Amino acid sequence: MLLLNNADIERVLTMEVCLEALDGVFAEMAAGEAVGMGRIDLYVPSQQQQAPYYRWAIMAGASRKDGYVCARMLSDMVAWPRDHGKVRENKYAQQPGTFCGLLFMFSAVDGTPAAMLNDGFLQHLRVGAGAGLGVKHLSRADSSTVGMIGSGGMARTYLDAFCHVRPIRKVKVYSPNPEHVREYAEEMRALHDLEVVPVESAREAVRGVDIVSCCTSTNEPVFLTEWLEPGMHVTNLTSAETQDGFASVVDVAVRAGEATPRLEDLPPEAAYARAGFLGYVAGRPEERATVPRLTLPDDIIGMPRLTDLITGRAAGRTSPEQTSFFLNVGAIGAQFEAVAAAVLTRAREEGLGYEVPTDWFLQDVRD
Amino acid sequence: MTLIIDNPTVEKVLRADKVVEALEDAQRELALGQAVNAQPYRVLTPRDAADYGAPPGTSPAHHSFTSLSGAIAKLDVTCDRIDSDIIGYVPTASGSRRVRFPAHPERKFCGLVYVYSSRTGELQAIVHDGYLQKFRVAGTGAVGTKHLSREDSKVMALIGTGWQAEAAVMCQPVVRPLQQIRVYSPTPGKPEAFAQRWTSQAGVDIVPVASAREAVQGADIVYTATNSPTAVVEADWLVPGQFVTGVTDLEVALAGWERCDVLATNRHGLRWERYAIGGSDVIPEQGQEYLRQSTSVDWSALPTLGDIVLGNHPGRTSAEQLTGMLLRGDGVQFAAVAAYVHRACRDAGLGTEIPSELFLQDEQYIP
Numbered sequence: 001m002l003l004l005n006n007a008d009i010e011r012v013l014t015m016e017v018c019l020e021a022l023d024g025v026f027a028e029m030a031a032g033e034a035v036g037m038g039r040i041d042l043y044v045p046s047q048q049q050q051a052p053y054y055r056w057a058i059m060a061g062a063s064r065k066d067g068y069v070c071a072r073m074l075s076d077m078v079a080w081p082r083d084h085g086k087v088r089e090n091k092y093a094q095q096p097g098t099f100c101g102l103l104f105m106f107s108a109v110d111g112t113p114a115a116m117l118n119d120g121f122l123q124h125l126r127v128g129a130g131a132g133l134g135v136k137h138l139s140r141a142d143s144s145t146v147g148m149i150g151s152g153g154m155a156r157t158y159l160d161a162f163c164h165v166r167p168i169r170k171v172k173v174y175s176p177n178p179e180h181v182r183e184y185a186e187e188m189r190a191l192h193d194l195e196v197v198p199v200e201s202a203r204e205a206v207r208g209v210d211i212v213s214c215c216t217s218t219n220e221p222v223f224l225t226e227w228l229e230p231g232m233h234v235t236n237l238t239s240a241e242t243q244d245g246f247a248s249v250v251d252v253a254v255r256a257g258e259a260t261p262r263l264e265d266l267p268p269e270a271a272y273a274r275a276g277f278l279g280y281v282a283g284r285p286e287e288r289a290t291v292p293r294l295t296l297p298d299d300i301i302g303m304p305r306l307t308d309l310i311t312g313r314a315a316g317r318t319s320p321e322q323t324s325f326f327l328n329v330g331a332i333g334a335q336f337e338a339v340a341a342a343v344l345t346r347a348r349e350e351g352l353g354y355e356v357p358t359d360w361f362l363q364d365v366r367d
Numbered sequence: 368m369t370l371i372i373d374n375p376t377v378e379k380v381l382r383a384d385k386v387v388e389a390l391e392d393a394q395r396e397l398a399l400g401q402a403v404n405a406q407p408y409r410v411l412t413p414r415d416a417a418d419y420g421a422p423p424g425t426s427p428a429h430h431s432f433t434s435l436s437g438a439i440a441k442l443d444v445t446c447d448r449i450d451s452d453i454i455g456y457v458p459t460a461s462g463s464r465r466v467r468f469p470a471h472p473e474r475k476f477c478g479l480v481y482v483y484s485s486r487t488g489e490l491q492a493i494v495h496d497g498y499l500q501k502f503r504v505a506g507t508g509a510v511g512t513k514h515l516s517r518e519d520s521k522v523m524a525l526i527g528t529g530w531q532a533e534a535a536v537m538c539q540p541v542v543r544p545l546q547q548i549r550v551y552s553p554t555p556g557k558p559e560a561f562a563q564r565w566t567s568q569a570g571v572d573i574v575p576v577a578s579a580r581e582a583v584q585g586a587d588i589v590y591t592a593t594n595s596p597t598a599v600v601e602a603d604w605l606v607p608g609q610f611v612t613g614v615t616d617l618e619v620a621l622a623g624w625e626r627c628d629v630l631a632t633n634r635h636g637l638r639w640e641r642y643a644i645g646g647s648d649v650i651p652e653q654g655q656e657y658l659r660q661s662t663s664v665d666w667s668a669l670p671t672l673g674d675i676v677l678g679n680h681p682g683r684t685s686a687e688q689l690t691g692m693l694l695r696g697d698g699v700q701f702a703a704v705a706a707y708v709h710r711a712c713r714d715a716g717l718g719t720e721i722p723s724e725l726f727l728q729d730e731q732y733i734p
Contacts, residue, residue: 003725006732035410035642042405044438044445044485054485056445058434062410064644069410069432071449073481075488093488098727100488106451108412108430110470111477113451120732261406261640269403282403282440333410360371360719362475365497365530 001113001361004343004353006121012346013122015160018129018339025338026133028063029257029331030310036061036334038260041279045287051077051092053291057277061333063341067108070337072119075100080292086219087292089274103340113361115344115353119336124157126339127328130256131235132161134326135211137309138252138317139233143210144169149202149222150215151175151184154237158213163192166211170195174205175216203227214241225249233324238275239300242325248299251322254314255303257331262301272296303327369726370492370718372708377498380711383537386506386704387513391676393439393703394510394633398673402439404634404697409433411643411650414453419468421455427649428455428468433639437698443486444706446698448496451477456651463651464596480705490726492709492718496701499708503700505534507633507672508612511692512588513542514675514682515631516610520587521546526579526599527592528552528561531614535592536569548573549582552593580604591618602626605689612692619691621661628688630664631680633672634697658693669693 028034039059046054057074076091076099093100101119106112135143143166148155151173162168171194175181178198185196199205206212206227214236216222221243223234228249236242247253260278263270273279274292281288304314306326317324347353396402409431416428431454438445453470456463469476478496483489512520520543525532528550536548548571550558558575566573576582583589583604591613593599602622605611611619611627624630641647658666670680672692683690712718 006728032646033644035644037408037410037642040405042403042436042438042445044403045440046485048486054445054488056438056483058436058447060410060432060434062412062432062644064412069412069430069451071432071434073447075483075490077488094723094727097730099733100490100727102726106432106477111430111451111453112471113477118728118732120728269400278406280403280405282401282438284400361479361493362471362477363374363495363497364475365374
């Protein structure tokens with residue numbers, strides 16, 4: 001069994017590889033050749049002051065072509081402090097500053113464990129590539145300008161993905177911290193050979209652009225529906241970044257896929273908890289009440305999925321005047337499988353990673 | 368340190384009385400809301416049965432990835448039991464039987480329990496599931512016996528001589544002063560061999576009998592431990608005063624369960640979700656439909672074992688009642704036994720240590 005850390009993965013996983021893997025797995029899902037299970041969370045009181053809850057999460061996916069099943073497990077100590085009236089989330093594993101997110105790959109051919117990967121770098125690129133795929137499927141083919149709200153790591157990765165799928169030449173960028181914006185502009189200019197213009201407001205960033213990209217960590221809308229212009233494509237990082245009802249206003253709204261199991265009857269200990277993921281919550285009633293909840297509105301849950309677009313069950317953009325929206329959330333289990341499989345193949349070719357005996361994880365008894 | 372714990376090591380530290388105690392406590396915590404199960408699920412990839420040496424007519428065949436997770440707050444443990452197996456449905460006279468095929472050249476299997484600390488978020492151990500699985504079933508069965516059988520129960524009927532039967536004869540004597548176990552299996556010679564092999568280890572006289580009916584007649588406890596897809600205990604064999612339970616619901620005729628004056632279950636509300644490439648309609652849901660054929664029992668309203676342990680439900684109230692328990696697997700049971708095994712191995716310096724750092728990542732990679 002091969003162990004791959006973020007540094008190993010960084011050596012073989014490029015945006016191009018990631019886009020190709022996601023493109024492939026969405027086509028497979030559309031053809032019924034790949035499946036995924038959305039995210040499920042388990043919340044347990046931790047008795048720790050700085051992180052009163054422990055949250056464990058799992059999501060999984062499989063592809064017949066790859067011959068793997070991939071399970072991603074997240075393990076976080078979490079706290080939800082209030083900051084200027086807004087709820088933030090702090091998380092860590094072992095100690096503040098370290099995190100535990102693992103991908104476990106199993107062979108669907110002989111059942112044996114194939115690899116274990118740290119998820120951080122891969123997740124970063126996967127999210128960006130997902131937004132890129134939305135742009136590829138929904139934006140006007142001649143889209144060349146981007147309005148970027150946010151100037152952090154994801155804003156960098158999103159732009160990288162856009163540049164792979166559209167002839168981008170100009171970016172207007174806004175975030176509340178002018179220093180971050182300046183750094184972003186300099187870096188992106190050099191990296192992609194683009195015109196990058198820092199602007200004073202989100203309003204200004206999105207005016208007249210072909211692609212609007214929201215890459216913030218806020219829980220509040222950063223793009224107002226009234227700013228939408230004909231022909232525009234909008235994408236995001238979280239569903240909170242656009243206003244309620246936005247999906248119903250745009251001409252073509254598509255989401256990546258289902259993000260979490262939708263159960264008909266929720267047992268009493270379950271709820272759609274933080275970020276709308278199905279969560280099973282232990283604890284006394286007063287403890288359970290501290291876990292954030294989010295019930296996604298029906299217009300989001302009812303949005304067609306990218307696979308519907310691929311199979312033709314849902315219509316995509318049919319004219320340059322239409323507006324479009326890609327909610328870059330969902331189908332996460334299958335996406336991880338595809339990207340991890342691409343990484344594993346390349347890492348093996350290059351002899352990267354650390355081999356541990358597969359026998360450690362195999363047994364000769366079976367009930 | 369993260370510990371890799373294999374079956375022989377589990378066997379070394381596991382004691383039946385401790386397992387039963389841990390599982391009884393787990394039922395209590397579950398009823399109190401201080402333990403919680405997440406939705407169990409399978410991810411299935413179609414396979415060609417012929418590639419695995421399956422008998423002709425085996426259909427369908429899949430690689431099956433299963434996840435069963437749960438947490439117990441006071442033990443600081445959250446765990447996921449993962450199986451990665453090739454499963455096929457082999458034709459039988461009455462339909463089909465679910466069979467696990469060895470796919471690994473050395474006939475090894477992959478079943479692992481991932482043990483996380485809900486106090487630090489670290490992955491503490493990866494444990495082979497074979498021995499744990501056997502004892503979490505039998506241990507929970509014994510908790511049922513402790514709370515639902517007559518206190519003066521002396522004779523147990525055991526149908527089956529396999530892996531699960533072995534654990535049953537170790538766990539049941541922990542809770543009742545058994546004087547005799549009558550064992551039956553349809554395979555000639557097996558009951559005799561089983562009796563010879565296990566009598567001294569169980570500390571109870573194990574007597575082979577010629578039929579299931581003979582085993583059940585006059586027994587105080589009826590325990591089924593077969594992989595039979597059809598009933599091995601008929602309803603009219605059961606008499607007042609007995610307690611009946613077993614590895615699957617299918618092993619007891621539906622009318623037998625219906626006849627119970629007090630019928631409990633160790634848990635409600637979890638139905639396996641299935642995500643299958645090629646669709647899940649082709650896969651038999653053995654057991655899922657069984658209880659639904661009866662409408663005379665409100666299966667969703669059965670008291671839980673945890674409620675009986677806590678005293679919220681009286682359980683058995685007279686020596687004349689026929690009592691029963693539907694025994695279901697869940698993540699909390701694995702959490703209870705895995706926490707105990709991990710602690711015992713850590714204290715005794717057993718298991719293979721690998722650095723926890725392999726499973727952690729730092730901030731630079733977290734988007």
